[in-house]
Amino acid sequence: MICWRMMRHVKMPRVMIFSMRKQKYVGAIAAVLAVLSVIAASHAEPYRAQHAFAAAQNAAAAASGTARQVTAREGTDREVTFNRDIAPIVFHICANCHRPGEAGPFSLLTYDDVKAHARQIVSVTSRRFMPPWLPDRGDFAFADELRLSDEQIALFRTWYEAGTPQGAAKDLPALPKFTEGWQMGKPDVILRATKPFTLPSGGTDQYWNFVFRAPVAETRWVRAVEIRPGNKRLVHHANLLVDRSDSARHEEAQPGDGFAGMELQIESENFDPDGHFLFWKPGTLPRPEPNSMALRLDAGDDLVLNTHLQPSGKPEQIQPSVGLYFTPQPATEFPVLLQLECDKQLDIPAGEKHFVVSDEFTLPVDVELLAIYPHAHYLGKDLLALARLPSGEEKTLIHIAHWDLNWQAVYRYAQPVKLASGTTIVMRYIYDNSQDNSANPNDPPKRVVAGNRASDEMAHLWLQVLPTNEAGANPAGAAERVGVADPRIKLEEALARHHIENNADDFEAHYNLGAMLQMRGETRDAAAQFAEAQRLRPGDATVENALGGALLAMGQLSAAIEHLSAAVKARPDYFDVHYNLGLALARHEDFSAAVEEFRAAVRLSPKDANAEANLGSALAAAGALAEAKTHLERALTLNPQNTLARENLDQILQDAPH
Amino acid sequence: MSMEYRKIFRCFLVCCAILFGAMLWCLPENAAAPSVVAGSGVAQDPWASAAGKVVVLIFVRTDCPIANRYAPEIMRLSAKHASDAAFWMVYPDKRESSEEIRKHEVVYHLALPVLRDPQRELMKRAQVSVTPEAAVFDAKGRLVYHGRIDNWFEDFGRARPAPTTHELADAIAAAASGHPATLPSVAAVGCYLSDLQ
Numbered sequence: 074m075i076c077w078r079m080m081r082h083v084k085m086p087r088v089m090i091f092s093m094r095k096q097k098y099v100g101a102i103a104a105v106l107a108v109l110s111v112i113a114a115s116h117a118e119p120y121r122a123q124h125a126f127a128a129a130q131n132a133a134a135a136a137s138g139t140a141r142q143v144t145a146r147e148g149t150d151r152e153v154t155f156n157r158d159i160a161p162i163v164f165h166i167c168a169n170c171h172r173p174g175e176a177g178p179f180s181l182l183t184y185d186d187v188k189a190h191a192r193q194i195v196s197v198t199s200r201r202f203m204p205p206w207l208p209d210r211g212d213f214a215f216a217d218e219l220r221l222s223d224e225q226i227a228l229f230r231t232w233y234e235a236g237t238p239q240g241a242a243k244d245l246p247a248l249p250k251f252t253e254g255w256q257m258g259k260p261d262v263i264l265r266a267t268k269p270f271t272l273p274s275g276g277t278d279q280y281w282n283f284v285f286r287a288p289v290a291e292t293r294w295v296r297a298v299e300i301r302p303g304n305k306r307l308v309h310h311a312n313l314l315v316d317r318s319d320s321a322r323h324e325e326a327q328p329g330d331g332f333a334g335m336e337l338q339i340e341s342e343n344f345d346p347d348g349h350f351l352f353w354k355p356g357t358l359p360r361p362e363p364n365s366m367a368l369r370l371d372a373g374d375d376l377v378l379n380t381h382l383q384p385s386g387k388p389e390q391i392q393p394s395v396g397l398y399f400t401p402q403p404a405t406e407f408p409v410l411l412q413l414e415c416d417k418q419l420d421i422p423a424g425e426k427h428f429v430v431s432d433e434f435t436l437p438v439d440v441e442l443l444a445i446y447p448h449a450h451y452l453g454k455d456l457l458a459l460a461r462l463p464s465g466e467e468k469t470l471i472h473i474a475h476w477d478l479n480w481q482a483v484y485r486y487a488q489p490v491k492l493a494s495g496t497t498i499v500m501r502y503i504y505d506n507s508q509d510n511s512a513n514p515n516d517p518p519k520r521v522v523a524g525n526r527a528s529d530e531m532a533h534l535w536l537q538v539l540p541t542n543e544a545g546a547n548p549a550g551a552a553e554r555v556g557v558a559d560p561r562i563k564l565e566e567a568l569a570r571h572h573i574e575n576n577a578d579d580f581e582a583h584y585n586l587g588a589m590l591q592m593r594g595e596t597r598d599a600a601a602q603f604a605e606a607q608r609l610r611p612g613d614a615t616v617e618n619a620l621g622g623a624l625l626a627m628g629q630l631s632a633a634i635e636h637l638s639a640a641v642k643a644r645p646d647y648f649d650v651h652y653n654l655g656l657a658l659a660r661h662e663d664f665s666a667a668v669e670e671f672r673a674a675v676r677l678s679p680k681d682a683n684a685e686a687n688l689g690s691a692l693a694a695a696g697a698l699a700e701a702k703t704h705l706e707r708a709l710t711l712n713p714q715n716t717l718a719r720e721n722l723d724q725i726l727q728d729a730p731h
Numbered sequence: 732m733s734m735e736y737r738k739i740f741r742c743f744l745v746c747c748a749i750l751f752g753a754m755l756w757c758l759p760e761n762a763a764a765p766s767v768v769a770g771s772g773v774a775q776d777p778w779a780s781a782a783g784k785v786v787v788l789i790f791v792r793t794d795c796p797i798a799n800r801y802a803p804e805i806m807r808l809s810a811k812h813a814s815d816a817a818f819w820m821v822y823p824d825k826r827e828s829s830e831e832i833r834k835h836e837v838v839y840h841l842a843l844p845v846l847r848d849p850q851r852e853l854m855k856r857a858q859v860s861v862t863p864e865a866a867v868f869d870a871k872g873r874l875v876y877h878g879r880i881d882n883w884f885e886d887f888g889r890a891r892p893a894p895t896t897h898e899l900a901d902a903i904a905a906a907a908s909g910h911p912a913t914l915p916s917v918a919a920v921g922c923y924l925s926d927l928q
Binding site for chain 2: 514
């Protein structure tokens with residue numbers, strides 16, 4: 074009898090086992106983000122009319138016109154001068170980086186500056202090493218293209234060969250007005266890396282990750298992020314990722330230390346696949362997201378800055394900052410990051426000069442393509458992405474004929490590229506593992522396969538897309554309304570199944586598909602996918618937790634407890650695991666063990682009302698009514714609407730009203 | 732060149748150095764006068780103090796990123812060959828002030844004697860065209876190698892993870908061992924000296 078009464082106290086909310094935060098969405102790097110930017114003229118208001126970079130582009134266009142004009146008039150022997158012909162190009166294309174405090178190693182702001190590097194400018198522009206812009210001209214224009222015309226390049230040579238004449242003072246245009254400091258004004262919040270990273274004077278490139286604790290007490294919406302890398306001359310590029318699950322913190326020896334690593338694996342919450350690129354490269358100016366696509370930042374989230382650093386010849390300290398600009402308007406449109414990859418195909422023999430990998434994925438929904446981010450390591454040579462339209466016509470999305478990891482970037486389209494359902498995205502990458510590839514990390518070359526280290530290889534293509542419905546509008550509502558019919562889920566599920574078809578050992582694909590099936594209530598199929606993922610990474614806390622949770626939902630308590638215990642062992646400070654293990658033990662009627670797990674959960678997350686309610690309920694079931702009452706009351710303080718705590722507390726008061 | 736002639740020649744150089752050194756004190760820094768000038772502003776002959784060692788000139792400028800990235804390697808090589816080679820840093824850019832050069836030496840930990848070459852005498856003698864570029868002279872003062880330090884940089888922005896050939900070290904070893912042959916020049920990647928005024 075008593076036993077029955079106690080059971081009534083312990084109303085384990087089964088539904089909560091699968092509350093959103095219990096399932097994790099795993100993705101290699103950018104399942105999480107790629108450049109903060111932009112999004113398309115149809116959505117975005119330019120940040121401000123006199124925005125330096127926009128001005129630079131306009132002026133560049135003007136300069137390009139000048140160049141053509143001059144070329145046309147060369148037959149008249151018109152002298153090419155710095156003041157009239159060269160300065161407009163240099164000021165608006167080069168000076169943004171080549172000025173004090175910026176990434177360029179020397180300034181190009183005056184006649185003397187430019188003259189002192191004239192031959193070098195001819196050399197680097199004719200090789201198209203400068204300005205740094207990798208993609209060839211394709212079928213769709215990118216925003217902020219940093220490409221000189223052939224005429225402009227010829228103009229530099231003509232000027233140099235003529236003896237670098239200065240020209241008439243009246244012809245010299247004014248320097249653009251550069252904004253110093255934060256480009257969008259003072260951010261609402263400035264995060265500074267806790268500890269600087271010391272970059273040695275020499276040696277190979279380094280990859281370092283800084284972890285920032287987001288200082289928000291409640292959910293905030295971020296309309297823009299400005300990344301200040303610390304020393305722009307050392308940081309080749311930087312990716313900012315939102316970490317909603319403390320993944321990165323666990324890589325740090327001490328909080329704030331940061332950690333080494335070229336590629337990151339960050340878990341993010343399921344069914345809220347962050348679809349933003351937050352990227353910095355030299356010359357990048359921050360651009361706000363359209364308000365409809367603001368980035369969500371929750372209390373407890375971390376921001377992880379993944380940096381690629383190049384030694385300068387002297388020891389350097391790097392301490393980056395990140396500025397956040399908030400908006401009161403929650404996002405109403407949710408872009409998705411799709412990742413195509415061919416890592417499984419990467420097994421490149423030593424000496425192979427032309428190793429080709431390819432992948433094709435057919436879109437199951439209409440999308441607008443907003444941005445693209447091709448990624449390979451040092452053996453990458455030629456990177457191509459195409460869209461094969463339902464008509465059969467092929468359009469080049471991006472082609473980089475001379476890949477250079479050092480200048481990798483996220484490329485945003487000047488206008489969203491509309492791709493109808495049934496369009497096939499094709500990626501084809503070519504690798505050079507011979508001695509002819511000077512970037513080859515191995516001397517002599519040796520067999521290279523896929524991996525996260527700089528000496529391994531990768532074949533990834535990220536696409537930022539905004540799913541659209543038939544009417545052309547994005548149907549996704551508020552984040553919590555994401556449902557089975559959401560085109561994002563359709564996209565992600567199709568992609569996960571595609572990856573599994575390509576590679577039965579794709580951990581992330583099995584995991585993500587499991588999470589999506591779980592969400593749809595197809596627990597048995599979900600458990601099968603989680604079991605596949607667990608087979609690939611036994612002992613991984615995330616997947617052991619997911620599998621344990623699915624088994625628990627299926628009532629397979631012993632197996633659930635086994636996997637959840639493995640997860641606790643792997644990661645003792647993982648709140649979700651203690652919570653779920655507590656539930657499994659309670660359902661197994663091992664209340665004293667359940668109490669210990671809920672105690673651990675409460676210690677890790679003292680403000681979680683559900684954890685307090687379950688602790689109170691388990692204590693009640695174990696007979697510790699006084700202590701149970703304390704925790705149930707605390708749960709109600711945290712959340713007065715918590716029905717479990719309310720019902721069990723009422724029961725206790727009813728049984729022992731004093 | 733006979734030994735006797737060599738001695739006379741060296742003596743002449745030293746005399747010139749003293750003479751120019753005296754003149755220098757009254758001249759502005761960038762004056763078009765004596766060519767080879769130590770960082771201190773005193774005229775100097777790198778061969779005068781070489782004491783039969785191989786002389787290595789490394790041409791750099793303070794704002795050349797490739798030259799700067801070579802700083803640790805330059806110091807490593809100079810330490811490794813300290814017993815048989817005398818290293819000098821040469822700053823040929825007249826626009827660079829002594830203060831800028833001193834600062835450059837400090838921040839890049841370049842603990843080597845400094846020369847300036849406003850008249851391009853060393854540049855001509857060493858036949859160099861970019862920074863960083865090395866020139867190696869044997870114990871008899873003959874130019875035996877000029878060109879890249881190694882093959883770390885293949886082109887602008889294209890660096891190997893580590894060099895696979897080591898032309899400067901090879902040239903020093905050859906010169907120090909009295910190897911008579913002149914090594915072929917291998918073009919260096921860097922900042923063009925012809926851009927300098």
